[in-house]
Each structure stands twice: as structure tokens, then as C-alpha cells.
Amino acid sequence: MIRRSGRKGTRSGLVVILILSAVLWLSAVSLAQVKNVILLIGDGMGFGAIQYARNILVGPDGRLAFEKLPFVGLVTTYSANQWVTDSAAAATAMATGYKTNNGMISVKPDGTPVKTVLEAAQETGKAVGLISTNTVYDATPAAFGAHWAQRSGSDAIAAQLVSRKIDVILGGGSDQFFPKGVGPGKRGDGRNLVDEAKAAGYTYVTNAAELAAAGGTKLLGLFHPSYMNYQSDRDEVKSEEPSLAEMTAKALDVLSKDPDGFFLMSEGARIDHMAHTAEVAGVVREVKDFEAAVEVALKFAAGRKDTLVIVTADHDTMGLAVTEPFKPDVIRKVKASPEYMALQMKKDANGVLTEESIRQVMADFAGITDLTPAEVATIQGTSKLASYKQGYEIGSIIAARANVASLTPAVRAIGETGGHTGNQVPLYATGPDAQxxxxxxxxxxxxxxxxxxxxxxx
Ligand SMILES: [Zn+2]
Structure with a gap:
């Protein structure tokens, strides 16, 4: 009995070893299958932003495109020096595997540059691309394609993106690609990065129609001097910019010509900007734009066995939450971004926003006809602030009327990130190794x- 059970033990041991070898072999095969990676980042797309988008776009029992993916993770986002990250430290972590301090772009806290997945992919001959509805030199795309101690080093970062020969660069921020005196140019060093890119073989495009018509294997598209427009404002400003989905589709066309495969990061950046205002109509519109880009990526990957698609956020913004007394009718009346509203308001001789124009703009664009004296005073109190910060206060007035839960304006005002939180964010994945x-x-x-x-x- 003892000998028999001993032999049985040896046999089952052998079986276990064989199974383990098969598993290892299979996992090695599956590792080799990932030829392409598409990483889609919803900047500031925390759980609350997703909840509002789901409720408004598909109903509480529906699912957004990325929520249908088979594998889901939860991501901690703290930075090296803070339990609440900014986009620079978060993107550095996702791009390099290293924590750094808020504000730093793919360097360690001591300033040492660290290699990014984009650079590592490029080293093996893969094509690489960066897309953002922000400026292409802002924190998230910058941390994949550049190294700089401060995220504010826009001119240096833009130059690095071009000299690194990133095959596809699409987004806002043409101001740092031209020297002062040329178009929207702000560069002090006299360099014309668009001319440099063209000389290096890039096709340069500036609107949706040019993007659609563009060919070639290197593409630089800059669609706004600064951030691309909010979804909320596209009609008002008669935007000719492409959507994030159109940029992602074109990038996939170009990058997939490379037989070695590609790495693409595509960012829905203005989810964060809108979430800072707590105005959830705008948040939902930005998530919808991002979701459409995810659908483009999923369509590309469908039926292929070589493309890993990852959808995540870099951090939560404002801790948005859906409340029991939430009033969707309030946000359905919102026709423009709070920042756009701020820019339509007029100032008196002392530089203070006039009550008349405040009431007019809030009626026209937010459907609010009964502003209280306190609300008027709050908006007047922003008269000397930058328009995006005026938008914070206007957005929070709309949010309060809709019973949207979020960080308070007071907490937002004292945080260095202007209202990010340390909440975990979700990650959704499909394709080989998504598990x-x-x-x-x-x-x-x-x-x-x-x-x-x-x-x-x-
Ligand atoms: Zn932010």
C-alpha cells in the first residue's frame, strides 16, 4: 500500500510538473503575442465621473463601452510626496514604473530620468503615438515621451517630443511648436518645431478635415494653440477640431503600418478639467467623447489576438458622487462649459463682473433664471481670477443646484492639485495578457x- 501510494505520488508529481510546464509554455506564448498596446487614459475619470456618465448616457442598468471589458482592476494613485497625485506624477508612474513627486515628468524625485514604456517600445522597432485633448506637451503625454523636472517646462517638452521622433503626435498646444511672432508661437528659442517635423518627414495637420485626408507614416496634428475645446463648447465656437475618436482612429491607421507593432497612449484630458468645476453635464460629455475613442480602439483590436487594450484614469478629481436627490433636469439645461460662461460675462470700469451680465449668461447657458444674491456675489468674487478658476466657482454653483456631491470649493481652493483626491481609480482591459x-x-x-x-x- 505504501509503495503503491508512493508510485501514485510520483506519477501525480509528474503530472503536476507537466501541467506546470504547459502553463508556463502557454503563458510565454501569450506574452509573445502582445504586438500592440493601446492605453487609453481618462484624465480625472474617477468612479463618480463614470457613475454620472452611465446614469445619463445609458441609464443605471446600462454599461459604458469600457465597462463591458472582461478584466477589471483597481488602481492606487498616490505620488512619491503626496497621497494625492497630480497628472505628472501619475503619468510618470504609468509610463515608467517609478513613483515621483507631483509636477515631475518621468524623472525620479532626485531628477534622474527613467525610461518610459514608449521609449522601450520604440527601442524594439515599434511605432509609437501620443494623443491628448490637452496640449500634447502637458503632463500625461509628456510623461510618456519626455523627461523634465517640472511639468511647466512646455517648450523643452515639446522639443523633446519632436526630437524623439514619436510617429504620431495629436492634440492641442501649437503655441509651443512655433517661435514668438509666428502664428500662436510662444517659443523663446526661435525654433520652429513644425518646420523641423516637416523636414523629418512628418505630415502636419491642423483640423479634422486635414487629419482625415492625411497619409504617411509620421503625423503631427495640432488643433488648438492651447487645450482643445470642451465638448460643451464645440458648437458655440464652431470647432473644426477632430474628436478624440477621430484622432485615435487615424493614429491606429498610421501606427498599424509598422510590421513590428506599436504603442499608443490616447488621453481624454478634459474630463479632469471639467471635473474640477464639478459641473457634471460637461463631465458626462467628456466621458462620452473618451468612450467613443475606446470604441475605436476596441474595434481595431476585435478579432485580432495581438492587441492589448487598457482603459484607466490617472486619478480621481473632486470625489464626485451621485446623490439621492441629484437633479438631472438642472444639468440638462447646461449648454456650455463654466469657463466659456465666465468668458461671456462683462466687467464694469472697476474690473468687476456686472450683475446684469452674470444673470444674462447664467440664464442663456445654464438655464438658471433665479440666481440668489449670494450666488451673484460668489461669481463677482472671481472677477480677478483666470477664466478657468472662474469656471470652478460657476460650475460649483450649478453642481450645488443639481445636488451633485463633490469636494467643497473651500477644500478645492487650498489643495495644490485644485481638487484631485486620493481615491482609487478603475482599470479595464481586454486582449492578450489582459488578465x-x-x-x-x-x-x-x-x-x-x-x-x-x-x-x-x-
Ligand atoms: Zn486635474
Whole structure:
């Protein structure tokens, strides 16, 4: 009996070893299959932003496109020096696998540059692309394609993106691609990065029609001197900018010509900007624009066995939450972004917004005809602030009327990030090795797992 059970033990041991070898072999095969990675980042797209988008766009029992993906993770986002991250430290973590201080772009806290997944993919011959509805030199795209100690180093970052020969660069921010005196140019060093890019073989486009018509294997598209317009404002300003979905589709056309595969990061940046105002009609519109880009990526990956699609956020903004007394009718009347509303208001001789214009604009664009004296005073109190900060206060007035829960304006005002929170964010994934992401992750794990899946080394 003892000998028989001993032999049985040896046999089952052998079986276990065989199974383990098969599993290891299969996982090695699956690792080799990830030829392309599409990383879609909803900047500031915390759980509350998603809840509002789901409720408004598809109803509480519906699912947004990315919520239908088979693997879901939860991501911690703290930075090296704060339990609440900004976009620079968060993108550095996702791009390099290293924590850094808020404000730093793919360098360690001591300033040492660290390799990004984009650079590692490029080293192995893959094509690479960066897309953002923000400026292309702002924190999230910057941390994948550049290294700088301060996120504000816009001119240096833009130059690095061009000299790194990133195959596709699409978004806002043409101001840092031209020298002062040329168009919207703000560069002090006299360089014309658009001319440099053209000389290096890039096609340069500036609107949706040009983007649609563009060919070639290198593409630079700059659609606004600064941030691209909010979805809420596109009709008002008669925007000719492409949507994030159109930019993502074109990038996939261009990048997929490379037989070695590609890495693409596509960012819905203005979810964050709108969430800072707590005005959830705008948040929902930005999430919808982002969702459409996710659908483009999923369509590309469908039926292929070589493309990993990851959808996540860099951090939560404002801790938005859907409340029991939420009034959707209030936000359905909102026709423009709070910042756009601020820009339509008129000032008196002392530089103070007039009550008359405040009441007119809030009636025209927010459907609010009964502003209280306190609300008028709050808006007048922003008269000397930058328009985006005026938008914060106007957005919060609308949010309060709709019973949207969020950080208070007072807490937002004293935080260095202007209202980010340390809440976890969700991650959704599909494609080969997507299962690696189905757990509680830290944002640094994203870089390591992407590198592992692509077989590249950071
Ligand atoms: Zn933000």
C-alpha cells in the first residue's frame, strides 16, 4: 500500500510538473503575442465621473463601452510626496514604473530620468503615438515621451517630443511648436518645431478635415494653440477640431503600418478639467467623447489576438458622487462649459463682473433664471481670477443646484492639485495578457505589466 501510494505520488508529481510546464509554455506564448498596446487614459475619470456618465448616457442598468471589458482592476494613485497625485506624477508612474513627486515628468524625485514604456517600445522597432485633448506637451503625454523636472517646462517638452521622433503626435498646444511672432508661437528659442517635423518627414495637420485626408507614416496634428475645446463648447465656437475618436482612429491607421507593432497612449484630458468645476453635464460629455475613442480602439483590436487594450484614469478629481436627490433636469439645461460662461460675462470700469451680465449668461447657458444674491456675489468674487478658476466657482454653483456631491470649493481652493483626491481609480482591459491587470494594482504596476506583456524592458 505504501509503495503503491508512493508510485501514485510520483506519477501525480509528474503530472503536476507537466501541467506546470504547459502553463508556463502557454503563458510565454501569450506574452509573445502582445504586438500592440493601446492605453487609453481618462484624465480625472474617477468612479463618480463614470457613475454620472452611465446614469445619463445609458441609464443605471446600462454599461459604458469600457465597462463591458472582461478584466477589471483597481488602481492606487498616490505620488512619491503626496497621497494625492497630480497628472505628472501619475503619468510618470504609468509610463515608467517609478513613483515621483507631483509636477515631475518621468524623472525620479532626485531628477534622474527613467525610461518610459514608449521609449522601450520604440527601442524594439515599434511605432509609437501620443494623443491628448490637452496640449500634447502637458503632463500625461509628456510623461510618456519626455523627461523634465517640472511639468511647466512646455517648450523643452515639446522639443523633446519632436526630437524623439514619436510617429504620431495629436492634440492641442501649437503655441509651443512655433517661435514668438509666428502664428500662436510662444517659443523663446526661435525654433520652429513644425518646420523641423516637416523636414523629418512628418505630415502636419491642423483640423479634422486635414487629419482625415492625411497619409504617411509620421503625423503631427495640432488643433488648438492651447487645450482643445470642451465638448460643451464645440458648437458655440464652431470647432473644426477632430474628436478624440477621430484622432485615435487615424493614429491606429498610421501606427498599424509598422510590421513590428506599436504603442499608443490616447488621453481624454478634459474630463479632469471639467471635473474640477464639478459641473457634471460637461463631465458626462467628456466621458462620452473618451468612450467613443475606446470604441475605436476596441474595434481595431476585435478579432485580432495581438492587441492589448487598457482603459484607466490617472486619478480621481473632486470625489464626485451621485446623490439621492441629484437633479438631472438642472444639468440638462447646461449648454456650455463654466469657463466659456465666465468668458461671456462683462466687467464694469472697476474690473468687476456686472450683475446684469452674470444673470444674462447664467440664464442663456445654464438655464438658471433665479440666481440668489449670494450666488451673484460668489461669481463677482472671481472677477480677478483666470477664466478657468472662474469656471470652478460657476460650475460649483450649478453642481450645488443639481445636488451633485463633490469636494467643497473651500477644500478645492487650498489643495495644490485644485481638487484631485486620493481615491482609487478603475482599470479595464481586454486582449492578450489582459488578465494580468485584474487585481488591486498600483499605478506603477501598469508600466511593468505593459512592458512584460510587450516583452520590452524598462
Ligand atoms: Zn486635474
Amino acid at each position: 494580468l491587470f485584474a487585481k488591486v494594482l498600483d499605478n506603477t504596476d501598469i508600466a511593468r505589466l505593459v512592458a512584460q506583456a510587450m516583452g520590452i524592458s524598462l
